[in-house]
Amino acid sequence: MNTGWAWLILAIATYPWLLGADLASDVFASWSLTIFISGVCLIAPSRRLRRWQSVLFAAFLGFLFEARRPIPDGTVALALVAAAIFLSSNRQLLRNTPRMLWAAVIVNVLACLCWYVGAAFVAPVAASELAGQLTLQLMVAAIVGVVVLLPVALTQNAAMDRLGVPPASETP
Amino acid sequence: MDQNRQGARASYVALAIFVALWVLMPAAIRRLNREAFAEFQAPALHLLGKSRDMATFWEKKSRSTEEMAAAGRDLARINAALEIKLNAMDDVRRENIRLREITRYVVPAEYLSVVARVATRDSSSWWQRIVIRKGRNDGIRPGAPVVFGNNVVGRVTAVHLTTSEVDLVTSPGFRCTAYLEGDDQNRIALVNGVASNSLGTAKARVSVIPHDYTPPAGQPARVFTTGMGGVFPSRLLLGYLDGGTYSTQVGNFKESLLIPSRDLYNLQEVSVLVPLHQNPGEALMQGDQFQ
Numbered sequence: 001m002n003t004g005w006a007w008l009i010l011a012i013a014t015y016p017w018l019l020g021a022d023l024a025s026d027v028f029a030s031w032s033l034t035i036f037i038s039g040v041c042l043i044a045p046s047r048r049l050r051r052w053q054s055v056l057f058a059a060f061l062g063f064l065f066e067a068r069r070p071i072p073d074g075t076v077a078l079a080l081v082a083a084a085i086f087l088s089s090n091r092q093l094l095r096n097t098p099r100m101l102w103a104a105v106i107v108n109v110l111a112c113l114c115w116y117v118g119a120a121f122v123a124p125v126a127a128s129e130l131a132g133q134l135t136l137q138l139m140v141a142a143i144v145g146v147v148v149l150l151p152v153a154l155t156q157n158a159a160m161d162r163l164g165v166p167p168a169s170e171t172p
Numbered sequence: 173m174d175q176n177r178q179g180a181r182a183s184y185v186a187l188a189i190f191v192a193l194w195v196l197m198p199a200a201i202r203r204l205n206r207e208a209f210a211e212f213q214a215p216a217l218h219l220l221g222k223s224r225d226m227a228t229f230w231e232k233k234s235r236s237t238e239e240m241a242a243a244g245r246d247l248a249r250i251n252a253a254l255e256i257k258l259n260a261m262d263d264v265r266r267e268n269i270r271l272r273e274i275t276r277y278v279v280p281a282e283y284l285s286v287v288a289r290v291a292t293r294d295s296s297s298w299w300q301r302i303v304i305r306k307g308r309n310d311g312i313r314p315g316a317p318v319v320f321g322n323n324v325v326g327r328v329t330a331v332h333l334t335t336s337e338v339d340l341v342t343s344p345g346f347r348c349t350a351y352l353e354g355d356d357q358n359r360i361a362l363v364n365g366v367a368s369n370s371l372g373t374a375k376a377r378v379s380v381i382p383h384d385y386t387p388p389a390g391q392p393a394r395v396f397t398t399g400m401g402g403v404f405p406s407r408l409l410l411g412y413l414d415g416g417t418y419s420t421q422v423g424n425f426k427e428s429l430l431i432p433s434r435d436l437y438n439l440q441e442v443s444v445l446v447p448l449h450q451n452p453g454e455a456l457m458q459g460d461q462f463q
Contacts, residue, residue: 023220023292025293026293026294028295029293029295029300029437030374030437031295032295032297032300032368032374033295034294034295055183063206064213067206067212067213068210068213068294068303068337069294069299069301070298070299073194073202074191074194078191078194081187085180085183085184085187089177089179089180090180116297119296119297119298123367124344125366133368137297
């Protein structure tokens with residue numbers, strides 16, 4: 001099978017997880033918490049997809065997240081694209097599960113920081129005493145990164161196996 | 173390995189060029205991109221909302237006959253009480269019509285009410301929103317007020333084909349003028365959402381409260397819309413003043429927090445009041461499509 005559209009099919013296969021995160025955000029709405037997993041969804045594809053495919057996949061995830069939220073256009077998408085380029089160029093950083101977990105935490109927290117700061121930048125009110133909420137949001141992003149990585153990666157790997165994407169090299 | 177490094181470097185350069193192009197790109201293209209991704213998600217949001225409705229349906233269907241009978245009995249009692257109220261209202265309505273005829277006042281039919289189910293809620297420090305399952309196809313337009321009964325829920329900020337995004341009263345982007353209960357002179361206060369900075373439920377702020385205003389004793393003061401500005405009809409309930417008022421740093425006015433009149437995160441259904449004619453608020457929203 002031609003793997004040119006693998007990134008799009010993989011994105012659609014990942015979408016139920018993003019929808020699940022939206023559902024969780026719905027549950028935590030009264031606490032003003034957003035469950036953000038777009039950074040986590042980037043890890044497994046960055047090990048196996050080609051660089052340009054990872055970039056398109058990352059842009060797709062980023063634009064999906066910011067489509068319904070008051071964040072400056074492209075903030076999350078471009079942050080995730082930069083992360084995708086870095087990860088797919090340094091695959092040795094993702095060669096085992098503990099390293100993937102670290103990467104999930106770091107990418108998710110950094111992308112979360114990007115949208116939070118981006119949203120603050122265009123917010124119609126001044127920020128005051130928000131350090132606590134930001135810390136909380138980043139902590140949630142980190143915890144979600146750890147908890148969600150394995151099931152998401154399993155789903156994505158299964159999808160990539162079916163699409164005929166070559167497995168990740170043991171010695172990248 | 174060198175090829176990999178070169179490829180990475182080229183990718184970073186391409187990204188930098190794309191960022192520059194993206195910033196310089198006309199806003200219409202970015203808006204189109206945003207709209208396309210929002211529409212991509214719309215069917216899933218509909219599915220989410222409908223699944224929730226179905227779960228509620230089966231949950232109710234699984235209740236025992238005794239429970240249903242008890243609920244029916246309670247409803248019958250409530251209906252009886254409401255019937256008495258309705259008769260009283262009928263008297264008021266007749267009196268109202270009589271007075272209008274005397275003054276020859278024509279009631280303006282300004283709004284079309286569109287009932288919509290809530291699909292999802294989304295909230296952070298910087299926004300408190302709900303997504304409803306009605307959109308442009310149903311005649312909803314940006315800027316339209318959203319209510320539940322006579323309680324203000326928020327305002328439509330973005331409209332897609334089959335879904336719309338609603339900024340809640342507590343969202344930092346929300347602003348409107350208000351009257352306070354107990355202020356006989358009907359002086360105008362301002363209500364705006366505040367950035368949420370705790371795990372607690374978000375609230376809004378009521379500012380420009382006159383210094384000599386005293387809330388009614390024994391009950392939280394209600395806050396109503398003024399009808400000015402052309403967005404919200406007058407005398408809709410925005411919420412209640414949270415405890416006492418406190419002086420601002422300048423000292424000319426007082427401020428207080430506003431507790432929304434409904435639990436905004438438990439709403440299942442809302443009404444969108446679509447103005448039959450474009451109002452000034454709506455005209456302003458058209459130039460402010462980025463939400």
